[in-house]
Each structure stands twice: as structure tokens, then as C-alpha cells.
Amino acid sequence: MTKKNKSIGATIVGLFRHQLFIPLAALLILVVFNLIADPSFFKVSLGQNNAGDPVLSGYLVTIFNNASELAILAIGMTLVTAASGGQDISVGATIAIAGSVMLRVLCGSAGSRPETMQAPIIVAFLIACVVTMLFGAFNGALVAYFKIQPMVATLIMFTAGRSIAAWINNNELPIISDAEFSYFGNYIPGIPVPTPVFIAVACMIVIALVLKFTNLGLYVQSVGINSESSRLNGLNPEFIKFMTYVIMGLCVAVAGLIKVSRISTINYSVIAKDIEMDAILAVALGGNALSGGKFNMAASIMGAYVIQFLTTTLYKFEVASDALPAYKAIVVIILVVMSAPVVRENMGRLWKKIAPKKAVKGVQ
Amino acid sequence: MAKNAKDLKRRVGISDTNLLLIITIAVFLVMYISAVVFLGSGFTKPQTFFNILNDNAALIILSCGMSIVMITGGIDISVGTVTALVCMSCAVHLDHNGGSVLTAMLLALGIGVAFGLVQGYLIAYLDIQPFIVTLAGMFFAKGMTTIVNSTQFNVAHEGFKALKAIRIYVPFMGAVNKKGIYVPAYIEPGVIVALLVVIVLFVLLKWSKVGRNFYAVGGNVNSANMLGINVKRTKFIAHMLCSVLAGIGGFVYFMHVGSGSASHASGAEMNAIASSIIGGTMLSGGVGNIVGTFFGVLSLSTIKNIVSSLGLDEAWWTNITVAAMICVFLVVQSVVLLRKNKKK
DSSP: OHHHHHHHHHHHHHHHHSTTHHHHHHHHHHHHHHHHHOGGGGOOEEEEOTTSOEEEESHHHHHHHHTHHHHHHHHHHHHHHHHHSSOOTTHHHHHHHHHHHHHHHHHTTSOSSOSSOSSOHHHHHHHHHHHHHHHHHHHHHHHHTSOOOHHHHHHHHHHHHHHHHHHHTTTOOOOOOOGGGGGGTSOOTTOOSOHHHHHHHHHHHHHHHHHHHSSHHHHHHHHHHOHHHHHHTTOOHHHHHHHHHHHHHHHHHHHHHHHHHHHTSOOTTTTTTTHHHHHHHHHHHTTOOTTOSOOOHHHHHHHHHHHHHHHHHHHHTTOOTTTHHHHHHHHHHHHHHHHOHHHHHHHHHHHHHHHHHHHHHHHO | OHHHHHHHHHHHTOOHHHHHHHHHHHHHHHHHHHHHHHHOHHHHSHHHHHHHHHHHHHHHHHHHHHHHHHHTTOOOOOHHHHHHHHHHHHHHHHHTSOOOHHHHHHHHHHHHHHHHHHHHIIIIISOOOHHHHHHHHHHHHHHHHHHHOSSOEEOOOHHHHHHHHOOEEEEEEEEEOTTSOEEEEEEOHHHHHHHHHHHHHHHHHHHSHHHHHHHHHHHOHHHHHHTTOOHHHHHHHHHHHHHHHHHHHHHHHHHHHOEEOTTTTTTHHHHHHHHHHHTTOOTTSSOOOHHHHHHHHHHHHHHHHHHHHTTOOSHHHHHHHHHHHHHHHHHHHHHHHHHHHHHO
């Protein structure tokens, strides 16, 4: 009897300590809250958009659609955080650069409002990839080879990024009128699910395969836990840190494509504003230590969806978009306090005290 | 042999903190002097220098708080939006609720203390990462500012206007303007507050027990713990100080602009971090200097002034040069420290 009790207690304590506990619990709380407040939140209906194509609509679709960029960035941010023990705060600014480069290539020499695209989208995307990876390499070089703390090193691009983006297009706001370009951020005709969802899922599959079949995950974690001992074991910690920033650059380019494609134009000072904070938050909500080391990719991605779920829920209850951060902050604090090791230990201890009493009651 | 060792020690004896401080001051002087030599006119007037102080009094205060937190190995990214919250709350308090200037000051302090208490407790005693806690603080202050009042407005309160108009004239530093009239140089009261903060914190960090504890905790938490330093309380005090200084800085900012707006001091936290870094504070903790931070702020705003007086009016040049400057400083710091560590 007592043995069984202990094992139940231990499983529950273990559950509290499991990394997926916090994002899952947060998701569950949000789901239950929405179910009670208004079950129509979960209604998904098949409608038609302006062009007459079938599209799915509903809050759930919005969440999966809008969380795509964040989930993609969370992948890169998790790797960066794990390897270098710091965060890349320049992602919002480099998304602006990626978008700006893409539009510049698509406009070519035809001014800022071309009738047709001057280059294939794939070329524009690949050029943007190269550019953002170069910026990622710049950040990575500062962090890995010059040993500058990541947040400080990326502060440079954070400061300059949006200005560089404006400079690339000479501060004009190019508009791409070709419908084909908007497929990536909206719907492909005939497919009712928004394209960003597919792109995000594709990114997740790629990173899952990479983590499964290569040593990237292992190397990143070992560098993050102890860079000196991984060097002694024959790894090249500098290069691995450097690589994570280049991968981050790739994630930024993909997220930038979605962002720009959504509106077919760009606003340098507003695009992807504060997304770096949300991306870091996603990593932290996933229970990953921001000081580096072990990471759980699934938890980070889950964190990204939790954030978007929260945002959409708040919007649904007609919270003004300016006041949104205040409510978000309260939820974040509650989640973070719940996941703090000190609090979790106390919760575990509390449970151990309560559990036997319950069992006794059950016997009587 | 022993003598040799002693000699060696003395030669290597310049600490990281002092080395970075010297670099900072040298760069600032070189920059300012070359501005005077090559750009002339504007920069030769003392008032240009005093204007840099006037415009950046609040930033100096914020950066000082940031440096302290960074010395203990933490970070506080909420200071910018706390400043905006203080401005908006004080503006609403003065104009809509008929408060007095004194209660507005107390309100500013109170906001700082409240943020300090909550953030400090969460970071120090619940051991949550400072970045996340202050990120939440930043979001909270940002949202609260628009909840308090969503539109920008200028304060019409008489007492406050009188306070805002106070000018302190600096003797012998005036200049004769184009019409041949002598214009005395002036500073705003905020500058006095900022300088006081710099002096008090310099003394605190250099000679007080708490100040030395900041360095010990930032340098190595474990050895600080073994030395019997109360690590948790030290971290709490650091974050408390930073938030209180954000409250004071907020009021100084309010005195300078005289209005409430949600967009006030946006990005000030990043400017404060940048100034601290240029001033030789390291984000990894244990290294830093308040005087360096002061010069960091001055360097940052001097470069902005230089860029705008070079006629590069497009908005992006300022940001790009500031970023380039941070980059140069970081690389120099890192190279110097890496070489020094190798020698050891």
C-alpha cells in the first residue's frame, strides 16, 4: 500500500519536474479557460475568402497560422541558447533585413511597384537566406571567436538591423502586386489550410530529422554544458557555437519570407517588432535553461504555440493591442514562478506531505 | 625571487575594471577633440557639451542602475518602459488628479520601489533568470502605460512648468552669439541629479561593503557564498537599486520632456546597456565602473551628434554608426582581455 502511494507521489513529483510540464500545463489551463468562457473559441468552419477559394477559419486556425514564425524562430533560438548560453536579440531586426532583401530582388530595376516580379521567388529567398546567414555568421563570430556575451554581440545588429533594412531599399516601401508571392503568407488557392502552417511543420520535421540522425543536438548540448571539456573531447566548441548562429540566420530568412508574404510589403520599423522577446520567452516557457546546456526542442516549439494561444485569447476578449503586454506579463510571471526550481521543489514537498493523508482517508 | 614576484604583480596589477575605464575615457576624449578640430563651430561651444548632458541626464541615471545590475551578473531590460510608465503616471497625476509636484516625485519613487521589490524578489529569492523577470516587467510597464492613459499630452500644471523651466547657469562658460549678445551656458536640474547619482554610486561601489559585495557576487557566486556574503540579499539590493534609479531617471526624463507618452524612452534599456558596455562593464559580471558608464553615455551621444552634424541626415546613419561603435568597443575589449588572460 505504502509502496504504491510512494510510486504515485514519485510519478507526480516527476511529472512536475518534467520539462514538458510547464508548456503543457499552460496550454491546458488556457484550453480549459476558453472552454468555460466561450466554447465557440474552438469552432473551426470552412468558409470562402475574397477570391472564392475554400479556407478554414476560426481562432484555432489563427493560432496555428500566426504562431508559425515564432515556432520557426524558437527552433533557432533554442539551439543558440543551448550552445552559447545566451540569446540572439537581433532576430526581429534581421527579419526586417531578410524581407527587405527579398523585396529588393523581386523588384529588381523596375522601381518599387513592379507589375510583375523581376526574379523568381526562390532566387529572392535564397539570396535572403545567404544574407541572413552572413549576419548570423557575424553574430556567431563575435560570440564564438571574440568571446563576447551573446546578448551584447547581437545588440549590434539589434541597433543597426532595421536601419540597414531601410537602407537596402533606400527607405522606399516596395509593394509586390503579384498574387503568387502572397501564397507563402496566406493561402494557396484550393488548399484550405494557411501556408505558414505547412512551412512551420516542414521546419519542425527538418529539425527533428537533423536532431535524430546527426550529432548536432549532442554536440550543442555538450558545448553548452561545458565548453572546455567538450574541447578536450575533440569537439570544436567555437565552430559549433558559430554554426548555431548561422542556423538561426536560416530560420530568420524563412520567418522573414512568411512575414513579408503576409502583407506583400514591408514596414521597416514595425515588421516582427519584439518578436525576439517572444522567441526567447518560448524557449524559457519550454523549461530550457537560458544559461545554456540541455535543451528540449519540442518544449520550445510548444512554448511558441502557448504564447500565440495566449495572445489570441486576449485579443478575443477585446483587450486593446497596446494594453496586451500588461496581461501577457502577468501570465508570464505566473508561469515562470511555477516553473522556478525553488517553487517546484516546495510543491513537490507539499505533495509528499498531502499524499499519504489522502491515502489514509481513502482506506477509511 | 620574492621581490621579482612582487614586481610582476605590480606590473600586471592594473585590473580589468581600470583598464576598460581608461580605454573608454581615451576614446571619448579622442572623439570629442577630433570633433572640435575637424567639425569646429558647434563643438567648440561649451553649451554643446552641456546640451549632451541635458539631453542624457535620465539616460545617465538609468545606465548607472544598469551597470550595478550588470556588475552583479544580472540584467534589467525593464528600465526603459518603467521610465515611460513614470512619465505617464506623473503626467496624469499632475494634470488629471490635481496632484502636486512633491507627490508626483513620490509617485515616481514608489513605482521604482514597487518594480524593484517584485523583480528583486523573483530574481534573488526564487532564483528565476533576470532576463525573463525583467522582460515580464518590461511588458507589464509597457501595457500599464497605455492603460493609465493611451494618448500623449503635455503637462499644463503650473508648479511643474516652473520646475521644468529652472536653468542653472554655469559661470564663465557662455558664448557670444551671432547678434553679439552674451548667452550664458546652462544646465537643467536633472543634470545635477544625474551627477549626484554618479558620485554617490561611485563612492558606494568603491568603498562600501555592499558595493564590494556586488563585485564579489558578479565575479563568482560560489566563492562569494563561501566568503559569507549573503548572495541573495546582494542580488536583491542590486535589482532594487536599479529599479529605484529607473524611477528617479523616469522623473528626470519627465522634467526634460514635460509630457506623458507611451513611446517615451523607447529603447532606453538598450541604450543603457550599450552605454554600460562602452563604459567597460561586462555583462558576465564582476567588472565595471560607474565613471566608465558616465563616459559611455557621453560617448554614445557624442557620436550621435557627430553623425548628425556631418550632414548624414538619413535616419539610418545614426543607428548604423552607433552599432559600428559598439562593435568596435566590444572587439577592442575582447581582444585586450583575451591577450591579458593569455599572458597570465
